[in-house]
Amino acid sequence: MQEIRTDLLVIGAGSGGLSVAAGAVQMGADVVLLEGREMGGDCLNWGCVPSKALIASARAAHGQAQSAVFGVAPVDPQVDYAAAKAHVAGVIAQIAPVDSQARFEGLGVRVIRAYGRFVSPRVVEAGEHRITARRVVIATGSSPLVPPIPGLEDVPYLTNETLFALTDKPDHLLIIGGGPIGMEMAQAHMRLGCKVTVIEGERALGKDDPEMAAIVLDAVRAEGVEIAEGAMAAQVSRKDGVITVTTADGRAFSGSHLLMAVGRRANTDMLNLEAAGIRTARTGIRVDARLRTTNRRVYAIGDVAGGMQFTHVAGYQAGVILRSVLFGLPARAREDHIPHATYTDPELAQIGLSEAQARGIHGDRLRVARFDFAHNDRLIAERRAAGLIKVMVVRGRPVGVSIVGPQAGELINLWALVMANGLKMSAVAGMVSPYPTVGEINKRVAGAYFSPQLFDNPKVKRVVRLVQRWWP
Structure with a gap:
């Protein structure tokens, strides 16, 4: 086991962790960065970037079919779903060097490609390394939440972490979850030539202003997406290649593919937080206004901290952390301006x-x-x-x-x-x-x-x- 001592240990190379690491090392701190999966985290690889790239493909297809109003003859778009996914992969590849291991090592960050696990309040083990840090920032993000719906364990399903690797166009995509991810992917796939049904247990876009959400939902429905609200999924089954979702009120929806888009859960399972005296809540790691955990030497930012789950929030919180960790300033995070x-x-x-x-x-x-x-x-x-x-x-x-x-x-x-x-x-x-x-x-x-x-x-x-x- 190799012993390492450092000023700052960052666990997670998503948007928040990368921002902390880059800022700290360029201002003179000794920084170690851990990442067990892909550099760039969820946003680059399975979230914001690929979803917006796919939405751009869908918009191009939709524009071809809706051009008559401009005096241009509309055409039935010929969608190559695999080529659209190649476009998505190309966008990720173009952005990836900014988040790469090589770039951060060039800045002076020591990058270790392994998961981190606390063994004491100040010590983390990662692979063959044992790291003692003056301060630790947990930025491990979140993963798709997959609820224990009866039958789901026997049915193949997609999440945002697998959807963008799919190259065969779904004939009929069922989406459980009518939040932002579900609605974005529903409209995009409808425009790319799929049939789409959204199955939402309560109200679609339920966290948004109802008046504003209704305008979006009317537009998406007008394009052909079926949105079933008040439809709590109670059973999932598959027979002869057809997936069926049965809801608590007896409705049944069948399709060729199933996407789970019901929310996110904080990535804390592998951290062994108890060894560091770090407490969690239902939504993630408990933090105070300064983003400190119950271990005052350890901070948490982004999705894992249980607040607003957006890339730009993690980036903002990184700035708060840097003022506190590097300069000892009593910086506090707020959310009213996010x-x-x-x-x-x-x-x-x-x-x-x-x-x-x-x-x-x-x-x-x-x-x-x-x-x-x-x-x-x-x-x-x-x-x-x-x-x-x-x-x-x-x-x-x-x-x-x-x-x-x-x-x-x-x-x-x-x-x-x-x-x-x-x-x-x-x-x-x-x-x-x-x-x-x-x-x-x-x-x-x-x-x-x-x-x-x-x-x-x-x-x-x-x-x-x-x-x-x-x-x-």
């Missing part, structure tokens, strides 16, 4: 409080500004003017923004800046957007917030009349 998006068509994006949450907290102090995408000239020109933005405002400052429509994931960026820096609606209203752009939507909703104060205010009208009467 946006997230679902990349269906139309897209769905959210930051801060939803309308229902904001009303529950702020009551009569809340004002909701709305602007319909139907009034955006750029989207009208592109025949995509369906969508809505809502901004929840208290005392002039936004406390939440919900967007559904084309480029919602891009539009939310401005509101992330506004909310991270405590800016008021007046800052957005004072912005000048180029015409015609989709980004004008953000300025127009700020205008909608101020319009009643300016145009429906008798005091303002009296002042204007007085000025016009007496001003020479």
Whole structure:
């Protein structure tokens, strides 16, 4: 067993772990990085990157079939599913060098390709190495949650970790789970020529604003995806190559392939956390506002810490960790300024409080500004003017923004800046957007917030009349 002593040990080479390792080593710390699977973690290999690449293929196919409105003869797209998956693999390969072992070793990080296991509060074993670290960051991420549905153990199924390796196009894809992953893959596969059924135990996109989610679900249904809600999977079976999912209320759905997309679970099983005095909760490792575990020398970030499960959250938390670990600063993480998006068509994006949450907290102090995408000239020109933005405002400052429509994931960026820096609606209203752009939507909703104060205010009208009467 080789003994190693280091300033910082990072367990997991996903987005959060890589950000911590790169930042720490470039600022002078001695860093060891452990990874038992693929460098880049879930996001690069089985999550964000491959899913968005497949969505891009699906969008190209859909565009060929929907071109008549632009005066271009539509065609029935000839989809080569294996070639689409080759495109996905090519995208991963293009990005992979940024997350590679060679790059991080070039930065000065010692990379060990093995799983880590605590043997004491400060010591971790990985392969033939025994590592003693002043500080440890756990960034092991999460894996697909596969619930114990009767019969599932005897039926072949896909998860996000196996879906992108599939090269034979499913004839009929059954998806258990109507969350973001389920809905993104449902629409993408429908556009790539598959029949698709989504089976959701409660409400599809149930964590999002119901008004906004309904717009997405209507659009996805209009493309042919069957979405069964209130359909709790109770039994899975397979006969003669046909997979059948039977729900608690007696409905049955049959198809050729099954994708499990019901959520994620924190990767903690192999860490032997008890040896380090680290406690867990139902969702993952317990951390405080500084992202410290119950072992004050050990931190946890990203999915394994049990909070918001997004790549950009792990990257943000990495910055918090670096300020604390490298400089001893009492840095604290927050989540109220963290946006997230679902990349269906139309897209769905959210930051801060939803309308229902904001009303529950702020009551009569809340004002909701709305602007319909139907009034955006750029989207009208592109025949995509369906969508809505809502901004929840208290005392002039936004406390939440919900967007559904084309480029919602891009539009939310401005509101992330506004909310991270405590800016008021007046800052957005004072912005000048180029015409015609989709980004004008953000300025127009700020205008909608101020319009009643300016145009429906008798005091303002009296002042204007007085000025016009007496001003020479």
